[in-house]
Amino acid sequence: MAQCEFCEKTKSVGNQITTRGKAKYLGGVGTKVTGITHREFKPNLQRIKITTPNGTNKTVLICTRCLKKGIVRKAVKQSPFKLPVDHRPKPAPPRAAAPKAAKPVKAKA
Numbered sequence: 001m002a003q004c005e006f007c008e009k010t011k012s013v014g015n016q017i018t019t020r021g022k023a024k025y026l027g028g029v030g031t032k033v034t035g036i037t038h039r040e041f042k043p044n045l046q047r048i049k050i051t052t053p054n055g056t057n058k059t060v061l062i063c064t065r066c067l068k069k070g071i072v073r074k075a076v077k078q079s080p081f082k083l084p085v086d087h088r089p090k091p092a093p094p095r096a097a098a099p100k101a102a103k104p105v106k107a108k109a
Contacts, residue, residue, distance in 0.1 A: 018037070046062055
């Protein structure tokens with residue numbers, strides 16, 4: 001049975017109620033129950049890679065509530081290839097700022 005590996009959330013059961021008619025607040029005579037069927041509510045489980053406390057990576061099934069709370073830490077993907085520092089291009093020298101033009105002053109009459 002699928003369940004969250006941290007909170008052990010599993011499926012729960014309930015009823016799906018089928019109705020017909022128009023609600024009273026919408027101007028009808030009220031809704032009537034025409035059928036009740038048994039159903040299962042399944043947790044929203046995601047398969048993710050996490051980093052365990054001892055540093056290894058592991059794939060687990062975890063519910064989205066635990067994922068949102070931050071109970072686990074996702075495994076960090078390997079960083080992309082980077083050139084050694086001495087092979088990188090040197091940054092361009094900063095440009096000198098151009099002097100700002102003064103605004104003309106209007107003479108008062």
